[in-house]
Amino acid sequence: MRSTKIKKINGNFVKGELPEGCRLCMIGAKLVLFVTGKCLRSCFYCPLSERRRGKDSVWANERLVGGVHDIIDEAERMQALGAGITGGDPAVALKRTISYIKLLKREFGEDFHIHMYTASPLNKEDLEELYASGLDEIRFHVNIDHSLFKSVELAKEVGMSTGAEIPSIPQREDEIIYIAEKLKSIEADFLNINELEVSETNYERIKDLGYDVDGYVVVGSLETALRAMRKIDFNVHLCTASYKDSVQLRNRLIRTAINVAKDYEYVSEDGLLVKGVIYARGDKIEYLKKLRELLIKKFGIEENMIYVDEEKKRIETSVDIIETLARAFKRRNLEFYIVEEYPTRDRLETERIPL
Ligand code: SF4
Structure with missing residues (x-):
């Protein structure tokens, strides 16, 4: 057996070659395109949320898609270099x-x-239709009882990079090894293993089956995958839960935030946009516009550093400027804050510090 070493990359484990789809995902450059919540299987570990499971809805990253322009806009916002199509x-x-x-x-x-x-x-x-449309890589959720290996062979024949994607179920390393050997024998390209994660929807079933849970992972899933990997002579990537939740999402947020940040916003280490905001009692847009003009004149603020957000009914500016304004311009009908928000379309606020 070839003894390719297991490498640790960004908290993930890799033996042999990393699939291209995973490489771009690791740097946060893949749009996650969820095309339907429907699926004909009912895996006990399926992590899909109630909001998505069984629903024929489309999501681009965390954004519900109303039309194809939402998909393009979301890809542009994060300067995506590719997309991972998933579901359901x-x-x-x-x-x-x-x-x-x-x-x-x-x-x-x-x-x-x-x-x-x-x-x-x-x-x-x-x-062939998928390949002709431009699909570069396909991953089948194979298992030993529900074999999709024939489809893997056909996809290889058609010319796509082809592999399998499976969860690591504790104590089932023999199944992982079997699947890897089978993939190798039919000259597939890779096996992607996911550490088993719990979600609000799969927690009860996982517990009922006797698995232990620690935080948001199933105890033993990671170790099972690593034990199997040591015995496998094939391209294998083990995607850990901590990586998915921290590095992958964080990289995607940072990438998006750098691209969409306005001149007065800065990007935090976690990929959030940080800025200063002013709320005026009454929230009249006309009043906010006049106030902006006044602040520009009185404090010599550059035009691009102060902005009236009509949707959120507030003035936005930089953290430095808001600190100066809060000190120098306190009036009872104005409120000054530093806010942090996601660089997503809905700009979900995560923190608001009053000044
Ligand atoms: S894990 Fe995948 S195959 Fe299983 S039910 Fe969920 S979407 Fe379907």
Whole structure:
């Protein structure tokens, strides 16, 4: 057996070559395109939230998609270099999936890397259509009872980078090894293993089956995957829960925040936008506009450093400027804050410090 070493990259474990889809995901450069919450399987560990499970809705990152412009806008906001198509099972909405692949390739070019997850068997015609539409990589959710290996073989024949994506269920390393050997024998490209995570929807089932939970991970899942990896002679990537929640999401937020930050906002280490805001009692936009003009004149503030946000009915500026204004210009009808918010479309506020 070839003894390729297991490397630790960004909190993940890799043996052999890392799939391209994972490489871009690691640097936060992949748009996560959720094309449907529907799936024909009912895995006990499925982590889909109530809001998404079984619902035929589309999400681009954390944004509910109302039309294709939302997908393009979300990809542009984060300067995505690719997309990971997921669900539910994207194959349940195959036509929609294909139309989105075409759309993304048309908008962002051939090099925009697209990978897709599926839990369904796909025939050669479907795979050829996916490939022709621009799909670069496909990952089948195989398991030993519900074999999708024939589809893996067909996808390879069609010409896509092809692998499998499975969870690591504690004490089932033999299954992981079996799957890896099978993939190797049919000349697939990789196996991606996910550390098993608990969510509000799978927690009860996981506990009922006798698994222990520590925080948001299933105890033993990581160790099982690592034990299996040591015995596997194949390209394997173990995606840890802590990595997904911290590094992957954080990198995506930082990437988006740097791209969308206004001149007066700065990007925190966690990828949040930080700025100063002024609320005026009454929240009249006309009043806020006049106040902005007054502040520009009185304090010599540059035009690009102070802005009236009509949606949130407030004045926004930099942290330095708000501190000066709060000290020098305190009036009973004005409130001054430093706020932190996500660089997402809904700009969810995470912190508000009164001055
Ligand atoms: S195949 Fe995937 S999406 Fe479907 S139930 Fe299982 S984990 Fe959930």
